[in-house]
Amino acid sequence: MGMSFGYGPAADKQEAIAVIRSAVERGVTFFDTAEVYGPLTNEELVGEALVPFRKQVVIASKFGFDLENFPSLNSRPEHIKQVAEASLKRLRTDVIDLFYQHRVDPNVPIEDVAGALNDLIQQGKVKHFGLSEAGAKTIRRAHAVQPVTVVQSEYSLWTRDPEAEVLPTCEELGIGFVPWSPLGQGFHTGKVDATMTFDSNSDLRATFPRFTPEARKANWAVIDLLGKIAERKKATHAQIALAWLLAQKPWIVPIPGTRKLEHLDENLGAVDVELTSDDLREIDSAYSKITVQGARLSEEHMTLIDS
Numbered sequence: 001m002g003m004s005f006g007y008g009p010a011a012d013k014q015e016a017i018a019v020i021r022s023a024v025e026r027g028v029t030f031f032d033t034a035e036v037y038g039p040l041t042n043e044e045l046v047g048e049a050l051v052p053f054r055k056q057v058v059i060a061s062k063f064g065f066d067l068e069n070f071p072s073l074n075s076r077p078e079h080i081k082q083v084a085e086a087s088l089k090r091l092r093t094d095v096i097d098l099f100y101q102h103r104v105d106p107n108v109p110i111e112d113v114a115g116a117l118n119d120l121i122q123q124g125k126v127k128h129f130g131l132s133e134a135g136a137k138t139i140r141r142a143h144a145v146q147p148v149t150v151v152q153s154e155y156s157l158w159t160r161d162p163e164a165e166v167l168p169t170c171e172e173l174g175i176g177f178v179p180w181s182p183l184g185q186g187f188h189t190g191k192v193d194a195t196m197t198f199d200s201n202s203d204l205r206a207t208f209p210r211f212t213p214e215a216r217k218a219n220w221a222v223i224d225l226l227g228k229i230a231e232r233k234k235a236t237h238a239q240i241a242l243a244w245l246l247a248q249k250p251w252i253v254p255i256p257g258t259r260k261l262e263h264l265d266e267n268l269g270a271v272d273v274e275l276t277s278d279d280l281r282e283i284d285s286a287y288s289k290i291t292v293q294g295a296r297l298s299e300e301h302m303t304l305i306d307s
Contacts, residue, residue, distance in 0.1 A: 001034065002257040004042035006204045007186070011259045013045060020049035022261055024057060026268055032152075032178070032255045033091075034062035034102055035083055036070070043090035051092050060150075060178075061087050062132060064102035071300065075105035077116035084120055100130035100152055104306035110138050114145035121146070132180075135306045136165040139175070148175050155179035155252075156188060157241055157283070158222050158292045171249070182245050182254035183238055185211070190223045190237035192216065204301075210294035218293040225286045235273045238263075242270035247280055 001007075003016040020031070033046045043061060050057055063083040066074035087096060099120065101113055120126040128149035131139060142148050151170055155162050156179060170177045185205055186192050194217040198206035205211040210219065226237040233240065238256070245254045256267045275283075295302060 001032075001037045001042060003259055004038045004045060006037070006202075008199055008203050010038075010041070016045055016259065017049040019259060019261055019264060020046065021053070023264055024050070024053045026264070028268070029056065030058045030060070030253065030255070032060045032180075032257075034100075035087055036062070036065045036067065036102060039065075039067050039070075040090060043087055047091040047093065054093060058097040059091060059093065060098035060100060060130065061091065061096055062100040062102035062130075063087070064100075064105060064132075071304065073103055073105040073107070073304065075101055075108045075113050077108075077112055077119075080113065080116045081120065084125055088125065095124060096126045098128045098130050098150060099126045100132045100150070101134070102132050103304040104131070104134050104138055106306075110134075110142045111145050114142040114148075118146040130178075133305050134166075136169040138306050139166070139169050139173070143173055143175070148173070150176045150178055152178040152180055152255075154181050154296060155245070155254075156182050156184045157226070157244055157287060158184050158187070158219065159296050167249070170251070176251045176253060177249070179245055179252065179254045182256050183241055184222070187211075187216070187219070188222070188226060188237055188241035190227060193220070204298075207298040207300075208294070208296065209298070210292070210296055212294060215294035219290075221290045222287070222292070225283065225290070228286075229275075229279060229283060233273055233275075233279075235269070236266055238266055239270040239273050240275075242267060243273035243275050244280070244283060246270065247275045 003011045031046055033042045063080050064073055064075050066072040117129040129146050130150040130152060131142060131148055132152040134151060139148060139151060153162050183189055194213045200206040226240045230237050230240045242254055245252055258264050
């Protein structure tokens, strides 16, 4: 997402393609995009970058927004099928490996959404069905019609919402879990301090309560905690944040985004950081004493979250 949208102006296309291809060369096999990123331009970027490697990689994309009336939702079955056809063309592929409903549409029964995905899977246009930011009841209802392969929701050291109901539901039903913004929308890198400014025209964080200068200052305790562990492990803040997620469950697959090769290498280094059960207890104990300030998304974005 960040290459095309959401975290400032879009990256240079050729540089972005080079980073994506470098990721493949380093063994990365799972790439995440969506119709709405750009909109449309990120799917085109991912499609072009991955054409030479298509058989080696898994491509996930998402449907569910009404682009003409953004941020309104539209998960009517006929619309889902139109989006799938358009996404296939932009991604330059004949099958989407994983197709997520980007946000749960309260105006369309989830059974109808799952039915549409079943049709696309039967037609060989999609391999797997995913849900994003869906609550436990919705996951169960969808799964009863068409097995849900993956749930993707925001999850990181300072965003623990899925732990109450969603992760236990995934574990029970054998569904994988993909944390988006595993680095706390960049905050967990330790480089987003209270003085940093966000472009209100192109950076979503400019509207997020957790990213006001006051909230960032208050939330720096999270960075201090990561830094303490990082120093001991001879790792970076970002590597500890990712290693913490990887240590939660074997079926949790975080998707850190980056535009830069050095950050790609830094993120991949997280797989070599081993957090012991003592480390994890220490992190949880220290975190329990921190009160994170500010909602994770803007009020408008939070209304789209299914609970």
